Amino acid sequence: MTARPFALRSPTPMPGWGLSFGIMLTMLSVVVLIPMAVLLWRGFVGFGAAEMWAVINRPRVWNALELSFRAALIASLFNLVFGVLLAWVLVRYRFPGKRIIDAAVDLPFALPTAVAGIALTAIYAPNGVFGAPILQTFGIRVAYTEIGIWIALIFVGLPFVVRTVQPVIEEIDRETEEASATLGASRLRTITHVILPMLAPAALTGFALALARSVGEYGSVIFIAGNLPNVTEIAPLLIVIRLEVFDYDGAVAIAVAMLAISFTLLLAINLIQIRSRRRMGAV
Amino acid sequence: MGADRPLPCLLTVLLFAPLIAVFDEALRRGWAFALASLSDPDAQSAIRLTLLVAAVTVPLNAAFGIAAAWAITKFDWRGKAWVITLIDVPFSVSPVVAGLLFVLMFGANSALGAWLVANGFPIVFAVPGIVLATLFITFPFVARELIPVMLEQGRAEEEAALTLGASGWRTFLTVTLPNIRWALLYGVLLCNARAMGEFGAVAVVSGKIRGQTTTMPLMIEMFYNEYLSVAAFTMAGVLALLALVTLTLKSALEWRYADQLAATHRH
Numbered sequence: 001m002t003a004r005p006f007a008l009r010s011p012t013p014m015p016g017w018g019l020s021f022g023i024m025l026t027m028l029s030v031v032v033l034i035p036m037a038v039l040l041w042r043g044f045v046g047f048g049a050a051e052m053w054a055v056i057n058r059p060r061v062w063n064a065l066e067l068s069f070r071a072a073l074i075a076s077l078f079n080l081v082f083g084v085l086l087a088w089v090l091v092r093y094r095f096p097g098k099r100i101i102d103a104a105v106d107l108p109f110a111l112p113t114a115v116a117g118i119a120l121t122a123i124y125a126p127n128g129v130f131g132a133p134i135l136q137t138f139g140i141r142v143a144y145t146e147i148g149i150w151i152a153l154i155f156v157g158l159p160f161v162v163r164t165v166q167p168v169i170e171e172i173d174r175e176t177e178e179a180s181a182t183l184g185a186s187r188l189r190t191i192t193h194v195i196l197p198m199l200a201p202a203a204l205t206g207f208a209l210a211l212a213r214s215v216g217e218y219g220s221v222i223f224i225a226g227n228l229p230n231v232t233e234i235a236p237l238l239i240v241i242r243l244e245v246f247d248y249d250g251a252v253a254i255a256v257a258m259l260a261i262s263f264t265l266l267l268a269i270n271l272i273q274i275r276s277r278r279r280m281g282a283v
Numbered sequence: 284m285g286a287d288r289p290l291p292c293l294l295t296v297l298l299f300a301p302l303i304a305v306f307d308e309a310l311r312r313g314w315a316f317a318l319a320s321l322s323d324p325d326a327q328s329a330i331r332l333t334l335l336v337a338a339v340t341v342p343l344n345a346a347f348g349i350a351a352a353w354a355i356t357k358f359d360w361r362g363k364a365w366v367i368t369l370i371d372v373p374f375s376v377s378p379v380v381a382g383l384l385f386v387l388m389f390g391a392n393s394a395l396g397a398w399l400v401a402n403g404f405p406i407v408f409a410v411p412g413i414v415l416a417t418l419f420i421t422f423p424f425v426a427r428e429l430i431p432v433m434l435e436q437g438r439a440e441e442e443a444a445l446t447l448g449a450s451g452w453r454t455f456l457t458v459t460l461p462n463i464r465w466a467l468l469y470g471v472l473l474c475n476a477r478a479m480g481e482f483g484a485v486a487v488v489s490g491k492i493r494g495q496t497t498t499m500p501l502m503i504e505m506f507y508n509e510y511l512s513v514a515a516f517t518m519a520g521v522l523a524l525l526a527l528v529t530l531t532l533k534s535a536l537e538w539r540y541a542d543q544l545a546a547t548h549r550h
Contacts, residue, residue, distance in 0.1 A: 110526035237379075
């Protein structure tokens with residue numbers, strides 16, 4: 001009747017408990033838990049909370065953190081809207097090349113970030129295939145500005161929402177929509193009151209995954225960003241710069257700040273999700 | 284129908300454009316020039332290192348994924364939900380922070396790191412650090428793929444095998460493994476793609492020593508920063524081909540064995 005952690009709840013004939021649990025816990029500890037603990041210890045005990053705050057509370061660091069989170073939010077919101085739309089089209093419609101597009105959605109997962117980075121830079125540079133016409137028509141520079149960062153993060157985060165929403169759309173019975181229409185709901189009302197509430201939890205999960213990925217993204221961004229301090233310098237780059245001059249404490253402070261903001265955001269999204277699930281359950 | 288097509292068309296252009304750009308830039312001065320850049324000794328050593336890192340990381344990751352999925356799906360124990368959450372932690376950590384973790388633990392500035400360097404086994408700015416950082420980044424890949432599949436399959440088949448007198452290993456090899464092989468292959472495929480392509484974490488731990496700790500993605504950055512555009516894009520082209528192979532195999536698995544993969548990939 002003891003409540004020891006990791007204790008088996010009931011005896012079982014299944015073999016391999018000790019071995020599988022041992023491998024799992026050892027690797028989890030060595031690869032994830034101990035290194036994370038060392039980072040936090042180094043920050044809070046070795047360096048100190050006040051000292052870390054002094055590093056973070058400087059315009060250049062603050063601007064970088066703000067840029068990283070703002071760009072990640074913008075890109076993930078874009079992906080939320082277009083990801084849901086794309087998932088809908090991929091499930092509900094038949095058109096030529098559908099399978100290729102469906103497979104291509106995962107391209108950002110498979111393509112290494114450095115490859116995506118230099119390729120996007122080539123395309124959106126002022127003399128690039130897309131960059132030149134955009135500059136001529138709208139007078140907007142994409143590469144080496146914050147817009148370039150958005151583009152890179154949109155590319156990297158696109159698959160998350162599509163892939164989490166797609167299976168849910170497949171589960172939606174067309175009869176549900178037909179019932180709603182039969183009861184006199186307009187097409188728009190069916191979408192806002194019937195379909196979107198069903199998609200919301202999955203879409204939020206995808207949004208959270210895309211956000212978590214975009215906030216810390218480095219490889220695909222640094223080539224296209226221009227990396228101008230205070231303007232297009234992302235937070236992970238600041239950590240790299242600190243490490244290049246062996247300022248470990250400074251790097252730790254920025255890393256702790258990034259982790260704190262990411263986990264707060266993810267926690268908030270989780271809470272929203274629990275609430276929306278409860279509301280769905282109540283309906 | 285017509286009105287629904289612009290969206291997929293637009294997205295295809297946006298998704299495929301980078302891929303086309305890579306090959307276009309690589310072949311700007313012809314095949315011979317592009318291929319010659321790959322025979323550069325530094326480029327060759329980068330390719331070898333990337334293959335080595337993947338060859339070490341992916342099996343370790345698969346072993347962890349199988350062990351974790353077995354412990355999580357075949358037994359009931361306290362703290363399971365916490366462990367599942369902890370396995371996913373690397374997904375919300377920036378690759379650069381991941382690299383920093385191992386620099387702090389094993390770098391020359393730490394007691395452990397100094398001792399390791401003194402005894403001739405440096406981890407940071409050496410291959411073991413690259414492996415550790417890659418392991419962290421790819422940590423959840425196989426486990427996340429196997430857990431839902433094994434959860435769905437339950438324990439009845441293993442229990443039947445055990446009742447009939449099969450040993451634990453025999454049960455695993457002849458009952459469990461055939462049931463999860465496609466999901467395992469799927470996880471390994473994604474894990475390998477990420478392991479070979481990881482940039483941020485490796486950039487931090489490797490020290491980017493040319494010819495020694497420079498992986499293919501880091502070599503791309505070096506060539507690019509030295510304005511060796513064709514060399515950079517040719518190396519990128521090799522990794523892009525790998526990405527295409529990964530996507531093809533992944534799609535083939537999804538079409539053929541959809542019922543044996545995790546639910547999120549079914550379509």
